[in-house]
Amino acid sequence: MTFALSGFDCDSFVRATLGEDLGQGGDITAAAVIPAEARFDGVMDSRDPITVAGLPIAEAFFRTLDPEVTIERLVEDGARVSAGTALLRLRGRARALLTAERSALNTVQHLSGIATMTRTYVEAIAETGATLLDTRKTLPGLRVLEKYATRMGGATNHRMGLWDAAMIKDNHVAVAGSVEAAVARAVAAGIARIIVEVDRIDQIEPALGAGATHLLLDNMPPPVLREAVALVAGRVPTEASGGVRLDTIRAIAETGVTYVSVGRLTQSAPAADIGLDFATI
Numbered sequence: 147m148t149f150a151l152s153g154f155d156c157d158s159f160v161r162a163t164l165g166e167d168l169g170q171g172g173d174i175t176a177a178a179v180i181p182a183e184a185r186f187d188g189v190m191d192s193r194d195p196i197t198v199a200g201l202p203i204a205e206a207f208f209r210t211l212d213p214e215v216t217i218e219r220l221v222e223d224g225a226r227v228s229a230g231t232a233l234l235r236l237r238g239r240a241r242a243l244l245t246a247e248r249s250a251l252n253t254v255q256h257l258s259g260i261a262t263m264t265r266t267y268v269e270a271i272a273e274t275g276a277t278l279l280d281t282r283k284t285l286p287g288l289r290v291l292e293k294y295a296t297r298m299g300g301a302t303n304h305r306m307g308l309w310d311a312a313m314i315k316d317n318h319v320a321v322a323g324s325v326e327a328a329v330a331r332a333v334a335a336g337i338a339r340i341i342v343e344v345d346r347i348d349q350i351e352p353a354l355g356a357g358a359t360h361l362l363l364d365n366m367p368p369p370v371l372r373e374a375v376a377l378v379a380g381r382v383p384t385e386a387s388g389g390v391r392l393d394t395i396r397a398i399a400e401t402g403v404t405y406v407s408v409g410r411l412t413q414s415a416p417a418a419d420i421g422l423d424f425a426t427i
Contacts, residue, residue: 264299329356
């Protein structure tokens with residue numbers, strides 16, 4: 147079954163990734179060393195406690211090269227598992243499974259790494275009332291997958307791109323001349339969602355008065371965030387952003403902001419330690 151995710155073509159992704167690895171010559175090692183009739187039994191497992199993401203895509207890699215492969219998915223994406231947990235069990239043609247192995251593992255390791263880091267941030271702000279958001283700080287070409295992984299970790303997606311909401315930042319304001327002028331232009335353009343970045347308290351009322359629907363409170367320490375939240379008084383959602391770390395996020399969330407956005411979820415998450423061991427059958 148093809149992995150269905152809005153904005154993501156799994157078949158094209160798998161073909162392009164395998165094409166990058168196989169080049170013009172194919173898997174010369176497997177072709178030379180592994181008999182064509184050889185079959186493998188394999189288990190993909192976690193080496194550390196992780197939150198899982200990307201297993202359906204891993205399956206797609208194996209099925210593309212061996213349509214008759216037998217795969218048993220032992221956990222689902224979004225599951226939190228302990229070290230040593232088996233994730234997938236597969237049986238099929240040895241050459242095909244070895245050729246697909248690296249692409250499948252790379253994908254699951256990367257996405258599970260993002261999901262695992264995201265889960266730690268979600269847990270850090272539990273019961274504060276704040277919601278964790280991701281950002282657009284994603285690898286080119288992988289945004290939909292990386293934002294899927296943050297959802298598996300319990301976060302909520304921020305903008306998917308430049309098209310689904312306006313975000314007016316300092317450079318936009320500098321060109322427009324003022325916060326009010328920038329927001330007014332967005333309102334005049336008929337944009338429904340207008341996020342405005344403010345880094346000073348005195349920018350809040352001008353932004354709201356001009357029609358901002360969401361305020362991004364940039365790099366404000368917790369005491370200033372509390373002041374900003376009190377001033378906004380629930381008129382629009384508030385988002386704390388900028389340099390948020392695991393050791394600071396709870397204090398930020400406790401200021402009463404609606405959201406906390408964290409770029410490092412997709413920008414800096416280490417790959418999860420996941421392996422795949424084969425045995426001949």
